[in-house]
Amino acid sequence: MKKIVVIGGGLGGLSSAISLASQGFDVTLLEKNRHLGGKLMPVTLGDAYFDFGPNTITMPDVFREVIRLSGENPDAYFEFIKLKTHTRNVSYDGKVFDFSSDQEKMKEQLSMIDPVGAKNYEAFIKEITRLFQLGNSHFFRKSFTSSMDYLSPGLGAAFTKVRPLQSLHQFFSRYFSDPFLLQALDRYATYIGSSPYISPATFALIAYLELVEGVYYTKGGNWKIAEAFEKVARITGVTIRTDCRVTSIQVKNGKAVAVLTADGDTYPCDVVVMNADLLAAYPELVEEKERPHFPDRKAASFEPSISAFVALASLNTRNKQLLHHNVFFSSDYKKEFKELFEERKYPKSPTIYISNSSVTEHEKGPSGDNLFILANAPAVNGSDTQDGFSESYKELIYETLDKRGVSINGHILQEQLITPQDIKSNFGAFKGSLYGVASNRKTDAFFRPRNKSRDVANLYFVGGSTHPGGGSPMVTLSGLNVAEAIVKRHAKK
Ligand SMILES: Cc1cc2nc3c(=O)[nH]c(=O)nc-3n(C[C@H](O)[C@H](O)[C@H](O)COP(=O)(O)OP(=O)(O)OC[C@H]3O[C@@H](n4cnc5c(N)ncnc54)[C@H](O)[C@@H]3O)c2cc1C
Structure with missing residues (x-):
């Protein structure tokens, strides 16, 4: 059975481990912290509980999909509560606008502060729905492992249709004019760690997720998602080691052959999946001479998200x-x-x-x-x-x-x-970024570091710094996408 070592137990590492183990691979996951879930971390202070990291949960079906892959029933692991009025926006001078996926509620509030925006609301919803659907079919569900993946004609056509040249702020301003409402919508750029005045209008699809599909909370705390992934990973046979920091990946003849840890253990492997932030960990764990396409100066050239x-x-x-x-x-x-x-x-x-x-x-x-x-x-x-x-x-x-x-x-x-x-x-986040690479430059927004090393043939990347990007559902998808690519390329026996 082929041995796969996953470095890092964030949502991206866990989802890839579950998918690979469910498809017959021998998977070991090594996580340097005591908890699994990475930035989705539970914190208790006295009798109070907090989720550090993802507080706003969208696309709950992505998390359910991971559990389903293992043959388990997601309903037995977590319950997602849809928040009716999900976000209260308060302007500096005390105006209040509550965001909701209830379109009538939105139009009612709009009619008071932005009557033209109220009239435009349906057209706005239609356009952000279109943007989401294009993103979902051409970018989110696909791993980018080689140059050929960027050359597919469907992708090129989709790229031109997702408003890559307009800024998010310009896009929202086509529909709305009230400065406070625009400010509240512009904030969606921060979900990808970027600026609304520079990042492409494509990311208005985030508004679709919240304003059409809705915002969710996981009963018992959002960390329940990571807890469920951990349980299911163990059921599918993943060997999990926490408190176990990887110190290097041994490369021979352009292939990763073993993963070494701080406590002196060596894990021989056929494939490595790196969930640790690739911009920080790839230069740290793989000697520079083994990665000519990704020298240290290249890693340092990426703009971190906020x-x-x-x-x-x-x-x-x-x-x-x-x-x-x-x-x-x-x-x-x-x-x-x-x-x-x-x-x-x-x-x-x-x-x-x-x-x-x-x-x-x-x-x-x-x-x-x-x-x-x-x-x-x-x-x-x-x-x-x-x-x-x-x-x-x-x-x-x-x-x-x-x-x-x-x-x-x-x-x-x-x-x-x-x-x-x-x-x-x-x-181990690159410069402390929340979402990996910022999406301020078109090149970074659409051409993040790909999901596979160009130099180390069996080294794959999942998580916020690679495709399709940061945020809890996206990194979970990256784990699933990469698992599919590995299944296609590496025979099980
Ligand atoms: C404050 C904050 C707020 C956020 N809010 C939201 C939100 O509301 N909604 C949302 O969807 N997203 C939010 N995010 C983003 C979201 O948390 C991340 O995009 C996502 O959790 C990242 O998952 P990941 O799998 O890419 O990596 P991570 O969660 O970073 O996991 C990587 C793992 O690799 C481990 N690791 C690193 N180096 C090594 C090593 N050498 N050896 C072994 N293990 C190693 C790390 O310890 C870590 O556990 C927020 C993030 C933060 C920090």
Whole structure:
């Protein structure tokens, strides 16, 4: 039986391991942390529970598909709750617009602030649906392992139809004119760690996922997805080792022959699947002479997606105006993205996202709100490591929220801060990025590093830095896509 070693137990590594083991391969998964799920990490502070990482879940069928592949019933593993009104957007001057997949609710609110937008709403929904369908059939369900994959005529035709030359902001402005509503829609660019003023309109398909298909929460916490994947991986026969850091991949004659770990073990292999962030791990684990098409300078040339400054806070009070997802916008979004991407600084006046899952599941914060508070931050640049920076930035965030009517100071039972530097070291993320490569350049948006090494014949890549991109459903798909490519190319016996 062919031996496959998967490096990293994020959603991408787990989905590929399950798919490969279900199809008869001998799979071993090595994860450096104690938990599986990678950036989808459970955190408990006192009696409060938090999901670090994916709080907003879309495309639940992708997660169900992984369980089904193993022959198990997804309903026995997780339940996805669709949030009726999923995101409360609050402008800097206190206006409120609630996003929902209920189109009548959306039109009703639009008619008050953007009557032309209300009239355009159906055409808008039609167009974002078209963009999603094209993306789904030509990009998401396909691994890109060789140059031939980029040359298929269907892909070329699809590429021209997904508005690659228009920016997201320009696209939304064709339908809507209210500046606050545009700001709320432009925020979708941050789901791919990018700027709405540069990233292509193609990514309006994210709006389709939320505004048409809806936003979900996994009963018991989103980490249930990773927990389910772990259980099913074990059922399908995957050997899992946690607390096990891979230190190198041994290459002979252009082929990976073994994976070495920090505790001195050697895992001989026929195929390696790297889920660890390829931009950081490929240069670290494979000697530079073995990867002439991917020298260190190439890895360093990619623009990382944005990172995040996160405060997890359990409170002894409940802020009644909060929904499960909330965004408190700054007054100048353009300035914020300039600070993040051009000046590589923490925004002086940040837009702040809050997830309060205790709104949906009271027991996740029995004593009060369980707040996951996130401000966009530049990829690692050193400023967050200066003494006292994290504390002072946290205070800025809490004070901003206090002024907007969210009481935090004076109500904190326990808290934990997580900085871009922590994201880099905890998960091996390239410069602490959340979603791998930014999609600000057309080349990065559509031509991310491919799913297979050009130099090491049996080394494959899954996860946020490769195709189809970052975000929990996309990395899960990358694991499934790559497993299919491996099944096609490598005979089982
Ligand atoms: C703060 C934050 C908020 C987010 N919000 C959302 C959201 O709301 N919705 C959404 O869909 N997505 C969100 N994301 C993005 C999402 O979490 C990621 O795109 C996805 O989880 C990445 O999965 P992955 O499989 O690519 O890699 P990861 O989860 O990064 O997994 C890679 C694994 O490899 C391991 N590893 C690295 N190096 C080694 C080594 N040498 N040896 C062994 N193991 C190694 C790491 O420890 C890690 O477990 C968010 C991310 C963050 C950080």
